[in-house]
Amino acid sequence: MMLTILPAAIVFFLILIIAAIVIKGKKPVTLKFTYRLLLTYFIVLCISAATAAFVMGDSTGVKKIVSEENISKNVKDLEKQLNSGRYAEIPRESLIKHSSFDYHQPSIQVRINEYFNPRIFIDKKELDDGVIDVYAYTSGLYISGADFTNQIKAPTFSIMNDQLEINPPDNQQEINVSMIKNEFTITQFIGGGTTFFEPIEHNETMILIRIPKNLTIQDEENMYFLQYINK
Amino acid sequence: MSLSTVNTSKVVKQQYILKLKANFDAFSSLVWIQLLAILFSLGGVASQGFQSDGMSVSIKYFSADMVIAFTMIWGLVTAITITTKPYRYYDFSFVTNRVTSSLSNILYLCTASVIGGVTAVMAKGLLIIIGYFFLDFQLLDYYSQPFHVRDFLIGNIATVLYIIFICSIGYFIGALAQISKLFIAVIPVLFVGSMLLDGMMGREPIAMKILSFYFQESSFSLFVVKTLISTVLFFAASISILNRMEVRK
């Protein structure tokens, strides 16, 4: 809400400044006024600086920082676990969605939204219980090593007639992050760079579909992204 | 009436105090300009975006860079202003010679640079507060380079030095302009012309080399030495130019 006021605020301020310059031309701004203005401004700055330091230490931002190697390790682990069928070992946080569907038809088509490219693992169950379980796993979202995994929205699963549709989440999810950076007068000596680029690690979602034993998947040859896991 | 002896440093000091008073409205401009810069910075001074799998991440960077840049411009304009005729003439209503006039101007500019630099660096706090309380900043604080006293001091000193340096350049340009208005046109032409020439020859423009001499100096003490010496040189050149100017023609 406040953000939409911003352009209006800028315009308002500009008008204020122009008006002030015009009025200043007519009547000399007295020394006292300027002195008070400067003093007030300085006090405001001091208070802000103190509060900001306090706020920064107290921010609702994420606390944990994860190193790059850990991130890639997580991805590999997830992949391995899914691949070998040891999905029970997958940590809870990685599971972002689980849907079960009753399905009694002999075959099924898997449809993926074209903008969405998850890896799909198919696991055949021991039984023919007529239930299809679909799981979505993620290996995390890290911005500069900060764990934003809990912000990831799950894809949607639905079954229509003989199609299992896997779609990206309904609303384009937006994550806004504010980073306070040091000014060039500091980064010039300390480092921290003039480039504004943070590593963002987002690893693709992996989907596990557990199908009843005798269920076949239509058009399998073209579904190259399906991967059967071997036990 | 017997002749009074005169003490140069006393004259400079009195002139400096007088100029602080007489030019104090420059500080009200400073406040407005910094507030404006903060306003502009609220949208972030840089941003980075990322999209995949139905999700978009947008990172906005906030810093006082813009406030510092605006303050530098303010310093430049202030320095040029006090070289203009009306301001130079004021001194001659009282006791002065051209050297004391310039020295007191320089002292004034140094004071202005310190005030401008410190407030610019501290404006970051105001930026954070406004963002946090009113604009719903999602702070990545621990990676957002945390607050170190050492950083703060270095930032302050470097900012102030940059501003004084730019003031000395402004004073020099103003002094040149007093000799002839032609200089106002000549300098930008030289600047742009040399950049074009270097561009055509495939060389790095000399302007870039000059800028990186200061802006990419990573050793703090070397930086201090470089800027201080350059500042002194510019001021010295300006003093010698203004020392020959007639007033109240």
Added chain:
Amino acid sequence: MKVIECSNLTKSYLRKKVLNQLTFSIEENTITGLIGKNGVGKTTLLKILAGYIKQTSGEINVFSEKPFNSLLVSANTIFVDDQMSFPSPLQLHEILQAAGSLYPNWDMTFANRLFHYFSFDPKHYHNRLSKGKTSTFNAIIGLASRAPLTIFDEPTTGMDAAARRDFYRALLKDYLTYPRTIIISSHHLEELENLLEDVLLIKDGNNHLHLPIEELKEQAIGLKGAEETILNWTKDREVYYKNQIGTNTLYAVVRNEFSEQELQLAKENEIEITSVSPSDLCVYLTGETKRGIDDVFIDR
């Protein structure tokens, strides 16, 4: 001691010579009037004395120093004219304070008394004053600074008659109590006659005349009578001015080299003898022609 020593001073602007080989000197603690027609170079000379501008050639020494860029000269000199400028944010009382912080001999009590006498508002601003008030304020600064060399360039511009009288009176009184070297450039020589000690007349960029005012009063004599008689009487004399009055009457101003008997003889020849005021004399001396404006109206 000679406060000002000037020899062969020349100042040219482009190709026009404003001051041409000007030579004179001024003694300490005197009041000198600087007289001359408009544009003859009085202000230029004064600005060179004050160190504002440089001469093109020649020598000028104020307090035995070159005035340009001399802190000594600046601290002991004040130049008052209507172009005196002060930083605009300063109020009048702050300008007085500033003057006090810089001028060693500044008398704040004196300044304040003058300030209140002329009904100034301390919180007013210099650039808002009327012309007459500006001149008055600037004059106050000039007086209260008690600078050993005080220069006034047309100090009474815009002042009403009462203010002018007050200014001259204040100047004289303060000068008597605290003597200093004063130079006043003015067109109102007639008002200054009681104030001045010396007169320096500039003509053609040159020192035409530099005399005590007492001598100047006796310098010339006015003769009025029948045209022929006057022409006879002035044949071999230095004539400063001639003017025809009526059909046969001529009024001439001549150098006063007459003895008592000659004057007696003139009176017997029906020549009216009048004294010539320094102010009138200066007008005649600096006149371009020996005639008057009436010539413009001849044949109309």
